[in-house]
Amino acid sequence: MIPEKIKKALSIIFLLILGMTLTACTSLTAPDVPIDINQESPTIEIPRPSPTVTPEPTLTPTLTPTSQPLTFYKQAPLPDGILQHDLPDDTILSEDPQASFWFGLAENAPPGQALQSAVWVYALAAPFPTLTDDIRLDDLVNIWQGKQDQSLSSFSYLYVPETLVDILEVRWGQHSPEKVLTFSTAPDPELLWEENAWAIIPFDELTPKLKVISVEGVSPLFKDYSPQEDPLALHFALLQNAIVNEQIDQTVQQSMINLITPTNRDTNRITTLVMTGVTALVRQTAYKMEQHGALYPGEKIVHWLAEADLTHISNEVSFYEDCPFPDPAQESLFFCSDPSYIELLDFIGADIIELTGNHNNDMLYARGVDVVPFTIDLYNQHRMAYYGGGLDLDDAKSPLLINHNGNRLAFIGCNAFGPDFAWATEEQGGAAPCEDYGWMVDKITQLKSDGHLPIATFQYYEDYYYAAVDHHIRDYGRMAEAGAVIVNGSQAHHPKAMEFSHDAFIDYGLGNLFFDQKWYIDMYGNVLVQTSWLVIQRHTFYDGRHLSVELLTALLEDFAQPRPMTSDERILFLEELFTASNWNPR
Numbered sequence: 001m002i003p004e005k006i007k008k009a010l011s012i013i014f015l016l017i018l019g020m021t022l023t024a025c026t027s028l029t030a031p032d033v034p035i036d037i038n039q040e041s042p043t044i045e046i047p048r049p050s051p052t053v054t055p056e057p058t059l060t061p062t063l064t065p066t067s068q069p070l071t072f073y074k075q076a077p078l079p080d081g082i083l084q085h086d087l088p089d090d091t092i093l094s095e096d097p098q099a100s101f102w103f104g105l106a107e108n109a110p111p112g113q114a115l116q117s118a119v120w121v122y123a124l125a126a127p128f129p130t131l132t133d134d135i136r137l138d139d140l141v142n143i144w145q146g147k148q149d150q151s152l153s154s155f156s157y158l159y160v161p162e163t164l165v166d167i168l169e170v171r172w173g174q175h176s177p178e179k180v181l182t183f184s185t186a187p188d189p190e191l192l193w194e195e196n197a198w199a200i201i202p203f204d205e206l207t208p209k210l211k212v213i214s215v216e217g218v219s220p221l222f223k224d225y226s227p228q229e230d231p232l233a234l235h236f237a238l239l240q241n242a243i244v245n246e247q248i249d250q251t252v253q254q255s256m257i258n259l260i261t262p263t264n265r266d267t268n269r270i271t272t273l274v275m276t277g278v279t280a281l282v283r284q285t286a287y288k289m290e291q292h293g294a295l296y297p298g299e300k301i302v303h304w305l306a307e308a309d310l311t312h313i314s315n316e317v318s319f320y321e322d323c324p325f326p327d328p329a330q331e332s333l334f335f336c337s338d339p340s341y342i343e344l345l346d347f348i349g350a351d352i353i354e355l356t357g358n359h360n361n362d363m364l365y366a367r368g369v370d371v372v373p374f375t376i377d378l379y380n381q382h383r384m385a386y387y388g389g390g391l392d393l394d395d396a397k398s399p400l401l402i403n404h405n406g407n408r409l410a411f412i413g414c415n416a417f418g419p420d421f422a423w424a425t426e427e428q429g430g431a432a433p434c435e436d437y438g439w440m441v442d443k444i445t446q447l448k449s450d451g452h453l454p455i456a457t458f459q460y461y462e463d464y465y466y467a468a469v470d471h472h473i474r475d476y477g478r479m480a481e482a483g484a485v486i487v488n489g490s491q492a493h494h495p496k497a498m499e500f501s502h503d504a505f506i507d508y509g510l511g512n513l514f515f516d517q518k519w520y521i522d523m524y525g526n527v528l529v530q531t532s533w534l535v536i537q538r539h540t541f542y543d544g545r546h547l548s549v550e551l552l553t554a555l556l557e558d559f560a561q562p563r564p565m566t567s568d569e570r571i572l573f574l575e576e577l578f579t580a581s582n583w584n585p586r
Helices: 004-027 137-144 162-172 189-195 250-257 283-292 302-306 339-347 362-367 372-381 393-397 438-449 470-482 567-580
Strands: 070-074 091-093 101-105 112-120 122-127 158-161 180-183 198-202 210-215 234-241 270-275 310-315 352-354 385-387 400-404 407-415 453-459 486-489 498-501 504-507 512-514 533-542 545-557 561-564
Touching (some): 158 162, 210 545, 302 533, 339 372, 372 385, 407 533, 470 498
Parallel strands (some): 070 101, 158 180, 270 310, 486 504
Antiparallel strands (some): 112 234, 400 407, 533 545
C-alpha cells in the first residue's frame, strides 16, 4: 500500500508532465498564412520546443501548380523551312488539334486568336529552252490527273514536292502516278532537261537553268505578283486556341511567332535587274526622236524597263552640246547625241550605264573635243551610275558595286574591238580596254571571293550571225570560270546564241535596243532582218543568289521604237535562238 505522501507527489509530477505536453502540441500548430503559388514558398517559423520534448518532424507543404504545359499542333505535311527551329523547352508537340497553339493551312484553321500568317510560294518550272510562257490552271489540273492536253504533250513528267501531294489532291483530285512524280529534294535541272520534264518548285529554290511558266498569267517573278491571285501559293496560319484556360503572356506568344518563317518570297530580299543590248541615239533613231519627242523610242516597252529595281543601258555614244541635228541618211560612222536625249533614259528608269561602246570618243577624233567628262557629268546629274568606261584608265577599269536588298552585285566591262581612240588612258577618258582579259579575270575572282555576284559585259568583235565561234566561247568562258554569274555581249547588232557554263548564264549578244538597224545586208547580199529582233534580259536575284533569267523579246519598228513581239513572232525568234545555242526548243 502506497503511503499518502507518495501518492500526492506522483499526482503533482503527472500534472506537470501533462501541462508541458499540451504546451508543446499548441506551439506546433502552423499559423494561418495564405500562400501565393506565383511567389516563392513562404518560410513558416516554428518556435523552439522545450529541451525536454522531441516533437515529430514537420514537412513543408508541397505546392501544386494549376496551369498545364503549353502544347503545339502542326498540320502535316509542312514545307521545308517554314518552321525555323525547334519548339521552346516549355512547349510540347501535340497530335491534338485542340492544342494551345495550332499551325497549318489557313483554309483548315479552327477558331482561335490569329498570331501569324505565312505564305509559301511555288513556281511552275521547265527547262530553259521551253517555248510555253503561260498555262491555264485547268490545263495544269488535267496534267495532274493524267488527262494532258495535246498541245502540252511534249514534256514527259511533272515533278511535285511530297509535301504538296495531299494538299493538291484535295484541290485538284487524284493525281496520275504515271504523269506525276514526287520528290523530297528538288530534282537537278540537268535531269529536267534530259527528261524534258516540268516541276513545281519552291520559289527560293529556283535556278537560272529553269524557265518559270506563269499560271493564269501569274508568276512569282513578276514585280506585281500577288499571292492571293496565285493558284500555287499556300497560305498558313498560326493560332492560339480560343478555349485555352491559362493566360498566355506576350513573351510566350512572340516565341511562337518567331517559330514561323513568314514566306519564302520576301520582297525585301528580291532584286530585279533588266539588261539590254546596243543603244545609239543617232541617225534615224535620233531623227524620229526629233519628230515625235525624246521619249518615243521607249513608249511601248517602258513597262519592262522602268519597273525593274535596276535597269542597265549600254549607251555607245557620248553626249555633245554642239551635236548637229540628226541626219537619217548619215554615212559617216562618227556619232554624237544631243544632251536632251537623256530624257529617254530617265523615262525608262535607267540606273546603270555601260560605257564600253566604241563610239564614246568619236568627237575627240572627228572634232578634237573630249566629250567624255561632259557625258559622265550628265549621268551623275541624273543619278545614273556607270562602269566599263570612265574619266581615265583607272576609273574605266573600276567595277560598279551595288548592294540592293542584300544582293551584292558587281558590274565590270571592257572594250575588245577598239578603235584605239575609244580606249581610256591614264590621261584621257574612254572605255576600259580588254587587253588580254587578265585584269578582268583577277578582278572577278576577287569580287566573287568578297561575296559579290559579278556581272561581266563586253564590247566585243561584231558579226551578224547567231552562232558563237571559238573566240567568243574562249573569252566569255574565262569570265564565267572566274566566277561571273552573268556574261553578256553588248556589241551585237544581231542577237546571238546563249549558254550555261560554270554556273553562269552567257549571252553572246542581245541585239539592238534603241538603234535604227531594221535590216542588214551582209557580204553575200543576204538581207538579215534579225537586226530588228532584240532580247531584253530580266534577272531575279534572291537572298544573295542568282535565281532566274527571263527573255523578253521585242521587234524594232519605225527605225526607232521597239515593241513587244506577238506570240508567233516570239516563238519563231526563240526557236532560232535556242537552235543556235545547240538547245532543243521544247
